[in-house]
Amino acid sequence: MTDPLKKRRRRSRLMTYGAVAAALALTAAGVGVAQAAATPPPLSFVAATGQVTAERYDYDGEIYLSFDLGLHVIAGKDPLEIWAKRTGYDKPITAERVVVQNGKKKKVALPAGLVPDFNGLKDFTTISIADAAGQVVKEYKTPFCGNSWSSARTRPDAPAANPYPQSCGGYNPFTLGAVWGVQAGWDAQVVDQPPYEDDQPFDLPVGQYTATATVNPVYKQLFGIPAEQGTAKVGVTVVDGDTDRAGLARIKAADAGPVEAAADEHSVHTAEGDAKRQVSAYVPELRAPAKRPTPLKAAPTGGPRPDLRSLPAWEIALEQEDNKWYVNFGATVWNAGTSPLLVDGFRRTGTELMDAYQYFFDAKGNQVGSRPAGTMEWDPREGHLHWHFTDFAQYNLLDSTQKLAVRSGKEAFCLANTDAVDFTIPNAKWRPENTDLSTSCGANTVIAVREVLDIGNGDTYSQYRPGQSFEVTDLPNGTYYIQVLANPEKKLAELDTTNNSALRQIVLGGTPEARTLTVPPVNGIKG
Known part of the structure; x- marks a missing residue:
């Protein structure tokens, strides 16, 4: 029997090596050094590179698109920290942002409707993908929570450690409370694919595309993202990965990697603390x-x-x-x-x-x-x-x-x-x-x-x-x-x-x- 949990884990791992590379690129490209020289904005929205390659595989009859736009947010001098909680399954989720004022932390309620579940902030980003003729072929919205496996500090003066969880915590339907955060001076990857559906896998034919990612105006204002940083454009070249046997080997290796092998018995969805x-x-x-x-x-x-x-x-x-x-x-x-x-x-x-x-x-x-x-x-x-x-x-x-x-x-x-x-x-x-x-x-x-x-x-x-x-x-x-x-x-x-x-x-x-x-x-x- 096919385990739908494995599909979900396998697909998210498919992009892991790209996410790590993009995180390293932020620092290697000098993003951190530039930001350290001046007071950074409370939150930045950036693309690690202007051009990416997406590998498309036909793996045992299933299409896999190794798609990573390299989109990130970077926290300024203070962390971005959000607490989401419900007091019962019949109660709505309420969310608060932890802010620092006069050296002290306090919680400020977020506007209603931004956190309908524990997958993150609703509709944080709108992503539009156009083909070589400029015709939009896909447009969708993605959430954002800030917790990320591939997070790294982006400037020399950032704190040495990241205390925040490494996943959003929205997988279990009976979750009661979550903490999402981006450490000061650290980055967090932005979700760049539409929600996964078994009957409609995310796919783009081989070719040239332009992806335009825009932060929802509500979040730009709420988190102080500068107007000129609210949108990022990335060129995307989709190639036939089946012609790259080493690339296919990477996919298969990831598919049988330590997380999947270790997850025989449990669901693996965790994070940690301050x-x-x-x-x-x-x-x-x-x-x-x-x-x-x-x-x-x-x-x-x-x-x-x-x-x-x-x-x-x-x-x-x-x-x-x-x-x-x-x-x-x-x-x-x-x-x-x-x-x-x-x-x-x-x-x-x-x-x-x-x-x-x-x-x-x-x-x-x-x-x-x-x-x-x-x-x-x-x-x-x-x-x-x-x-x-x-x-x-x-x-x-x-x-x-x-x-x-x-x-x-x-x-x-x-x-x-x-x-x-x-x-x-x-x-x-x-x-x-x-x-x-x-x-x-x-x-x-x-x-x-x-x-x-x-x-x-x-x-x-x-x-x-x-x-x-x-x-x-x-x-x-x-x-x-x-x-x-x-x-x-x-x-x-x-x-x-x-x-x-x-x-x-x-x-x-x-x-x-x-x-x-x-x-x-x-x-x-x-x-």
């Missing part, structure tokens, strides 16, 4: 512990704790396989607490089991205790091949009276910070280190493992993963509820265990030969 915050609060090393704690300290009676909360199941779909019917689903458990969830596993010599311990920290981030937290087990199945913590979550299908009908076979987990669920809560970790399976869960040759779920971050298991489903072949038609339950055996110490369960209603119908599935939205959210 530089000062990362120094002062809860920054456990991710390397595995060397040995069991001796003596083992008891868990403190008070102090910071994680708070595991479940989001409603999402991306729910009906599938038939080997004459059986399954309901597949994605599920997210996140940490809304005052401490990271940190679990260390210690291998029982000569076995495929580890004893797991949860660790606790004081308000300064010092380790102050631990307690047994169940076990970890080695999962040898293809697509896993790592250590699973066995007491993190449970998935149940409940009937209309909310009694257990089916339990999912998925009951062990590799913890990773895959989703930015709410980066607006205190001490949220905007730049977590363990964001996928390449940074978590270990190999079968290790004797110890460390797994972490940081504050504000969620761990998502997307649909189509082994065991991430319920068999419903023999269930009668009717209303059911998918329950995502965190900390089911209460072996983990938390601030609150009353918020560990989330229910998502589904309705089964049809006939044994042709079953149907209806998934009512949650306060209008159809995810």
